[in-house]
Structure formats: structure tokens, C-alpha cells
Amino acid sequence: MARIELVNVGHAYGGAANAGTETRWALRPMTMTWRDGGAYALLGPSGCGKTTLLNLISGLLTPTQGRILFDGKDITQLGPRERNIAQVFQFPVLYDTMTVFDNLAFPLRNRGWKEAAVRTRVGEVAELLDLAADLKRRARGLPPDAQQKISLGRGLVRTDVAAVLLDEPLTVIDPHLKWLLRRKLKQIHQQLKVSLIYVTHDQVEALTFAEEVVVMNHGEVLQVGTPQALYEAPEHTFVGHFIGSPGMNFLPCKLGANEARMGDVTLPMDAEWLARAAAAGTEHQLGFRPDAAEVLAAPVASTAGAAWQPARVQSFQPMGTHSLLQLGFGGGSVWVRAAAAFQPAGDYVWLRPLPGKLALFADQRLVPRSATEASIAPHASTPEAGAAP
């Protein structure tokens, strides 16, 4: 168990010679601290550098620059074995010829444990992972979820593990089993207080699993925050787009003194906020989540400050528990989430983005709503209940 510090760590494949240009960084130099016993997720699309970062931590790669510290001790040059890292891969990695027991015992035997101690420890871990009944079976014949549990178990048997790294571990698992396996993972995290670092491209997995999520794109860390912060206050348009399904809606806008204009739609907004946005950059976008807008099938008389705007229905998808509408709005196209029972009455519906849930971006970066808010840590947001449209 260890606190993990990355100090100015950057990596370029092919070594320092390749690191010169911005584009060659597989991982741009970054500094970050992960606390002992935390559950973290590295989230981003393929090729965003998340696996590179994971391999740097496990010691499978040595960074081109920077230092990595476990509990303050510099381990940058150590190999994976010396770092006491456990890793679960995308596909179950098993020793085919061995039984489940032997698979779990393998890391201990390699470290010269006494057979009696091995037996006890493997028994404990098997119990924890619900594998006790399968110990005598061949690992290879088991279903994928059990195989992934064995991979995980091989990491957990060691009592000195600094962190467990999970590289898209649920890829081969069916949806309904994903829930069970993720729950198991969280239980183990709570029981063993082991640090977990989880790499995935799947936002649902990342957000539901982690206490803090590191969102990456093109080798760059764009935001580190709680699931709530990433959802409600994405600091970068990419984060807004990547988190949420569908992602955040973005409409290019022109800023006035007291309002923002998008195509034929004008929304009144706070003057001070607009002024800061204008100062922060040249290209501006207004963002709102699909569930941060109200939608009506029929027009209503507009009330002060919250005008209902007509929006053309481009597509309508009933999803069982809710409906999704794709609407032509403000010179662009937006997704809006409506109740399951909602039915558009014609080609148009009436839309009202919730003023309190609008976000403003200047050159892709979030412009905080108030000047002071910018200094608040992104994960210090207050809990809020049931914000349904």
C-alpha cells in the first residue's frame, strides 16, 4: 500500500530524442499525487496515453523524464517485481497448465513463501473472490469473469502490494456480470484498503468505480476530479463531450453584454461572467447536459428570464426508462433527455435549457460561473439530489 507521486513525469516512445516536439509525447510531462488506498480511474479514448501512464507506474516502462515516488521513495528505475505492483489485463492472463490454486499461489511461490503460508493466504483470497469452490479446477476452463477474478487474485495474494492496476479489466465480461464484478472490486477495495488504478475508455466504468477520475486526451491530462465534478463542471470541452451519454451539448456562441447568442437563440446571462469569458479567449461555446434542459411537446407563454425556444426534432429515441431527442437548436444540434412517456406532437418541441446548469467555455476551457469558484477544488462540490428534468 503506498502513496504514489508522479513528479514531472513524461514519456516519449523511442527515448528522449523523440521527446523534443510537442506531438511526440505519448504522455506529456505531468505532476500528480495519488493517495494511499484511493480508487482512481484513468479515462480517455484509445491512444490518449492512459496505458502508457499505467505502464510507467507498474514499471513496465521507464519514463523519459521525471521521477515516480512510492511513499516518498524514488522507484523510477525499479522493475515491476521490485515495485510490488499487481496488474489485471484486458484479457484474462492465466497460467494455462495450472489449477486455480496454483495460479493464485504462483506469485507467492516465486517469492519463496512456505507452502503452509501459501495455502492459508490463497485460501483467504479465494474466499474473498468467491473462488474457493473452484480452487482445484483448471483455470483455463472457467468462464471469463472467474478468469478475471483469478487475475485479480494473483495480485491480491501478495500482502505487500503497493497498488493494483487494472487495464480495462471488464472488456470480455457480459453487461450483467460487469455489475457483479465491479461490485466485488469495490468491496475488496473497501475491505483491503488497497490502492486501485483503473484504466478504461468506458465512462460508466470509470465514473462508477473511481473516487477520482483522470481524464486524458492526446497524452495530456485534461481534468482530475470526482465523477460529480466531471459531470457538472467539465473544465474542458473534451471532458464535457467524453463524459455523459450522450455527451454535453456545445453551441458556438457570440457574447453580448448581458446575453449569449447562438444562431437565432438568445439567452440572458450574468454580465460579469460574460466579461470574464470574453477576456479568457476568442472562441466561445455554451454547453449544457442533455438532462439540463426542459422540453415540452406544446408551446407555452414565455415567462421572465426563461424563454421557451422552438426546436426542430431531428430524431426521437424512446429508451424504455427515458427518451432521447436530437433537436436542431441555436444553430446546431443538441441532445435532450426527456421522460419515458414524452412524445413530440409535431416537427417542433419547445426547449428551455436550465439557466443554473449552463456552462460557458472560452477556447475550449471552462469559464467558472463566479470569479471565486475558480479557486475551489473541483471535487469539493456539494451533494445535490434528484436533478431530473
Added chain:
Amino acid sequence: MKPVNQKAWLMVLPVLLCVAFSAVLPLMTVVNYSVQDILSPTQKVFVGLEWFREVMQDPDLHGALLRQLIFSACVLLLQVPLGIAVALAMPAQGWRASLTLVLLALPLLVPWNVVGTVWQIFARDDIGLMGQLLARAGFDYNYASDANDAWSTVLLMDVWHWTPLVALLCYAGLRAIPEAYYQAARIDGASKLAVFRHIQLPKLRGVLLIAVLLRLMDSFMIYTEPFVLTGGGPGNSTTFLSQYLTQKAVGQFDLGPAAAFSLVYFLIILVMCFVLFNFLKAAEAPADATKGNAP
């Protein structure tokens, strides 16, 4: 119920004809010879299993068969481990890998009789490089006169000729192992030996099955190289089954016994391969058994 598609038969007809002319008809001819005594092209006598009886009791055949079995066993015992070792030592990528592949493939590209000729010269104690070196090192080596020397030279030649095949097969097998296995092993703290025993060897099983089968069949039918190198001598010390067969059929023109023996020879190889294939397949099967169960 399988659909009957007449067209499919038409498509394979050329192949069936080729096989019929190249394999089935000659085989039937051999069967025909094996049960007759051919005195002249016009005079034939049906002798039943007489030739088989004679062949089975021939002490020369027993000698050749024993030599053959020992030789094939040696071939497998040497070439398979050596091939694996070479494959493991080969560089994984870059120009070194390409170079090694080309060098390894060279012996496989040399015509078989040339292999024999090369070794005939290479191993000569008067002008051959190897023969000279051995003589200078104080060994009394002469493959043309000493049975043991001849035997080990043939074996060495076969190892030189065919180990690359095993190595190439294993190399391909090794490259197919996903990187994650090696990473997991490093993290689990596995030694090199453990990686070999628990990852590489199990993953090479399928490839090794093919390698063993190929080498067993090929070594059992070895003819050209020892024929060129030693001519089966000195004495009968390097006369293997196929050479013995040729001596009988072409040298002594004992067509009947030769045909009978051919059939026996053919059956031996068939049975051996069948047994070996099933044995190795069965060793692999339990792990896969669970895969096919669920729909």
C-alpha cells in the same frame, strides 16, 4: 442433415483425379505386387501372404528397423529441444531478427542430395573442415570406415538440416504469445525458467505437435542424405528403412518382398503418426473441453 451440393463434387474432381493417379493407383499396384511372384512380365503367380512372411522374418529388415527407430528417436530428442532453444534465443524484432531468419532458413533451401554432398566433403578426414579439425583434436574419426562415426555424422547432418524447421515453427509460436503474459509474469516475479515452463511451453504445444509429427515422419523416411554421404555403410550401419527397401526393390529386383515391405513400412508410419497425434491431442484437449459445451 447436410445439404448435398453437386457442384462441390465437380470442384474437387481434379484433385481427386490427381490423388488417384499419384497415390491411390501406385499404392494399388504395390498391393498387387506384394501378393504375386513376378517371374517375368508375362508370368505371375499368386503367392498370398508369402512375401509378407518372408519380409517379417528378414534379419536385415529387423536391423534396419531398429536403426531407424533409434535414429528417429535421436532426431526428436535432439532437434526439438534444440529448436526450442534456438527459437528462444532468437531476437524478437529488427534487422537482427530478419538476418537470423534468413540464416536459419538456408539449410532448408539446399537440395537434399547437395546436403549429403556438402557433408560428405565437410566431414572427410583428409580435406574436410570438420574431419580435419577432429583429427587434429586427436579423435580417430573416419565416417567411411567406422560405423559409429558414420552414424553420428548422419545424425549431425540431419540436425543441421532440420533443426531450423523446428526453430522457425517455435519462433512463430513464440511471437503469437500476447505481451500481457510476459508482463504478468514479470509482475508475479516469475523466473525465466518459470516463464518458459508455465507460459512459453504450454503456448507452444500446438506448434510442437506439428513439429514432432513432421520430424518423425520425415526422419522415418530419410533416404537421400545418408545415401549420398555413406551409401548406407560401412556395412549396414547407416542403412535405414527406405534405403533397405530400395536395395531390395531396385538393387536385387525382389519386387514382391519389396512391395510387401513397402506396405508394412507405410502402415508403420501411419500407425505411429496416428498414435502420436492422438496422444498429443489428448494431452491438449482437457483444457479446451469446456469451451465447446455451452451453445
Added chain:
Amino acid sequence: MSATPHPAALALKLEGVEQRVGAAIHLYPLNLELVPGQLNVLLGATLAGKTSLLRLMAGLDAPTAGRIHEGSRGAWRDVTGLPVRQRDLAMVYQQFINYPSLSVRENIASPLRLRGVAKGELEQRVATIAEQLRLTPFLDRRPAELSGGQQQRTALARALAKDAGLLLLDEPLVNLDYKLREELRAELLQLLRVRNTTVVYATTEPQEALQLGGNVVVMEAGRVVQSGPTLQVFSRPASLAAARAFSDPPLNVLPARFDGTRGIATLANGAANGLASGLSGGLEVALSPAAVAAVRATGVNEFLLALRPHQLHSEPGGCRSLTLQGTVELAEISGSDTYLHVHTAGGDVVAQWRGIHPLSLGSRAHLFLDPREFFGFTCEGAALFAPTAAAGET
């Protein structure tokens, strides 16, 4: 759009089709009819038989028994065991399968060349399809030089270029990134809507099936459990298996006892440790008259009540007259929703709540239930009753 008219979409009829390989049964006898031009989703877990069924439809395998008929413009022909070459169909797999030595342009053109389409028209059609799948900038590259998403776009473009009457898609998006999957799914849906092609789309994900809409065929362990319009199957599953297959997060199933005289169901085991509120026996659920009749007709007093996770509400109100209590085992926050794993006396349940509810481990959770939203199943898994249409969402 293209110079030649689209060929007619095909109808497909499977009668008593089954598939065995050795002793293993891959598909139990099944009947299925695909309407021309319809989007059909095959929904089921891995190894449920989706791929086996697709392969039979394609003619890649012949069924062990049963007949497969193909209908074109009202005329039927028996295509059982007819090889795939003689069928008018295209298929896309979960692996990205393209001709590695051909450029993207040639890959897309390959089915058209096979059919001998004239050069000018061929180029125009390749350009149109490449444009639709956003491949225009990559037309001269080889598949190996493309990202996974672009490779699969190429495979899809090749299948669409063929303009076949039947398009079979075997989990085409499963190997792509989550976000990429979302984008390509939306695009694919748009493309398929304007095409006159019968589509069969296999997936393991209930959410994907709902997004695709159309018709759904729910499969489980080699059997077709239910088929019909997607939303209808979702809201009125014919069996517990169909309801489970169509629920992500998993369906909550609670054993219940039926009191015929009072028309009331009691959630089992309530009083044992006093976790569930209610009278002596546990949580009492007043059933609708139709539900009472359905349970009574079985003549058995034990049955199963089921709720989808979004039907375990975070707030009381309306007809949510029941309260299920339990301890929180886990609260997973996905940004827009909170998934609450709760241990109750009646069993472990998962609730899906809108918004963010940071409940700590071990705290008490109150789940508010609307009796009208319950599904009922016999202990064998047959449907007894489903929620009335009025019961809405959170």
C-alpha cells in the same frame, strides 16, 4: 443517391431451425420471421447463440434441422444450406475484417467489382458511401494505417456498398471505444433508416438494443426467449429470462408470498431481522385486480416480484406507497445517475437514482416503490403481470 435502385429488402423465415455440433446444442428448435426492411436486434449474453443464428441466416452453416426461407417481393425460396455465395447478403463482424493489401477505396469497391458495376458508377458509389461513413480522407490508405474506428467504418462501408437485401451485423461496435461506439451507432442508425435493407444486429447490451429500436429477438442459452417490437418487449417481457436480458443494471427479483383471500403479496422474509417495514410477515404489496387474477390462476402461493433498478425511487410521492429499507453496500455515481447497491431483508437490490446521491457505505437507504410498477413472474419464470402503462419514469 446512387445510380442503380436498391434491390428489394429480403424477408427471412426460419422454421424449426436447430443447430447441434456433436453433442452440444447451439440452438434449440426455433421459429422466426424477419419483415423486409426491418431492423432486428438479437439481444443476448455471450454464447446465447446469437452468432450461431447469424451464421445460419447467412448460410455459413447449415442447420441440423429445420428450413430457412428467403422472401423477395412476395416470392419465397428455400435457402436452407444454400452457400453464402449464392445469397444476397452482407455481414460485418466484431473483429475489423478488411482486405489488408487493398486500399480503403478498393476495399469498398470490392463487392461492386465482383458484381461488374461500370467504372464511372463504381467510383461514384464508393465516393458516396465513403462520404457517409466519413472515410473520404482515408480512401488511399491501407486498413493497417487506420484507427480501429476507421477500420470498422471501412468494413461497414464495404457491407453497405454491396447493397444487399440482408445485412448481418455481429456486435459490430463491441471492439470500439465507448464514445466512438456511441457516435458510430448514431451514424449507422441514420444510414440504415434510409436504406431498404433487412438488418440483423447482434448485441449483448440492452441499452444498445433500446437505442437501435426496431424489433428485438431476445436469446438465452440457445433459445429465442421472446421477439417483438423493442419497446414492447422491454415493457412487457414474456418471461423472467427476457426481463433479465433486457435490464442493465440487473433486474431486481424478490420472492413473494401470495395471500389469495386479501389479494395481497408479501415480500418474503421481512420480519426475520426487521429490516423491511410493514406488518408481521414483511412488506405487503397490494396487487391490481388483474395481477391478483393472474397469480390466483397459477394455484401456487409463491411467486416472484421484479422491479427494474429505476423503479426503486429515491423519493416518496404519487403512488409510491411502499418503502423498502436496507443498508447501502455500494453507491456508484455515474455523473448523471447513482447506482445504489442495497442489502434488504428480501434480497440484494440495485436502485438507479437520477442525480448524485453520495450515500456512504453501511448507511440506511429508503427505496420508494410504486405497486403498479411491479412485474410478476412464476417461480418457473413465466410472466404473470407487467406494470400498467401509466407508471412513468423517475
